[in-house]
Amino acid sequence: MIQSMTGYGKCVLQLPTKKISIEIKSLNSKSLDLNVRMPSIYREKELSIRKNIASALNRGKIDFSLYMEITGEETTTSVNEPVVKKYMSQLKNVVDGDATELLKMAVRMPDALSTDRDEIDKEEWKAIENEIASALQKINTYRSEEGLALETDFKKRIANIDALLNDVIKMDPERVEGVRERLRKGIADIKEKVDENRFEQELVYYIEKFDITEEKVRLHNHLEYFIKTLDSNESNGKKLGFIGQEMGREINTIGSKSNYAPMQKLVVQMKDELEKIKEQLLNVL
Structure with a gap:
């Protein structure tokens, strides 16, 4: 039985502190044209994702997207206080403004926010891999129909x-x-x-x-x-x-x-x- 190259598959995974949304879309193409979008924290897994998609879908113009939404109190980004205060002090000498305005300008400056890179939790990634497999199954079902x-x-x-x-x-x-x-x-x-x-x-x-x-x-x-x-x-x-x-x-x-x-x-x-x-x-x- 033939398969179309047009397809769509989506899965949503709710973890304790975050929601992971996975979308895979495909259109016709002479060869495999794969575009992957994902948060930097999972970037080290990109090669294995590409291999799995290529093996499951074979050919087509494919867009893979993995979105992460923090739903708990956990965050990996924090304000770099010493840097922000230094920016505010320097800005006072350049422009007139109250503390709120100076703060708005300071947090836009380089290094005002710092992000701690956490190691990927093995159990979390295993759950994400299962959802990717499920999304691939859905897109293949769509292609078959x-x-x-x-x-x-x-x-x-x-x-x-x-x-x-x-x-x-x-x-x-x-x-x-x-x-x-x-x-x-x-x-x-x-x-x-x-x-x-x-x-x-x-x-x-x-x-x-x-x-x-x-x-x-x-x-x-x-x-x-x-x-x-x-x-x-x-x-x-x-x-x-x-x-x-x-x-x-x-x-x-x-x-x-x-x-x-x-x-x-x-x-x-x-x-x-x-x-x-x-x-x-x-x-x-």
Whole structure:
């Protein structure tokens, strides 16, 4: 079964003094394009997070975000009092203002606030890792559901192309007869006597030149192979894209050889269906 590259997964973890929110979003991309946003306290774990995401999602433009909200009294940031007082003293010599205004300016200065870097608690990180795994599972479920919708659409459009191909097959004898009649009419219009045997030989050559039997057979085989690949465990967007390219070649050749307006209309409809398939294939994993 195919998967879409579009997906979304979110998990929220409530710890004793903080709330951790994890979001993973993905869109289509030719390769893995991973963007990670997380608090600096967890930055040392970024490489392992990237490995887990790459292994679980494989491909796509992926945004991973880990947000931390302090909900308890615990904080790692404190006011650097000596530095702030020194700034306030210096500012008094530069500007007039009361203590409150000077304090507002001082706390914006470098080193006015100090942050203590704590070691990551192992149990806390284990809980966060479990939530990341859960978010990855949710986004994969989302991708599978989107993939099911794409699969349904592909099968409908392949069936449409197959029906149009059957119309082409039914129309082919009429097309050949039309070619024959146009040649006879052309000869009649120039009022020249022709050798019937030579005329038949030239006619056979002309009709063989525009014969589309091989293209019809190959296109039918490609349609069957597309569905077979779609239903297989090895199905992927790139492989289906290659099959789509082969289908396009056969449809284009039928159009160029047909030399018959009603058949060319059917070819245009087949091209339209195939183009819609190709657009959707860009989003298949």
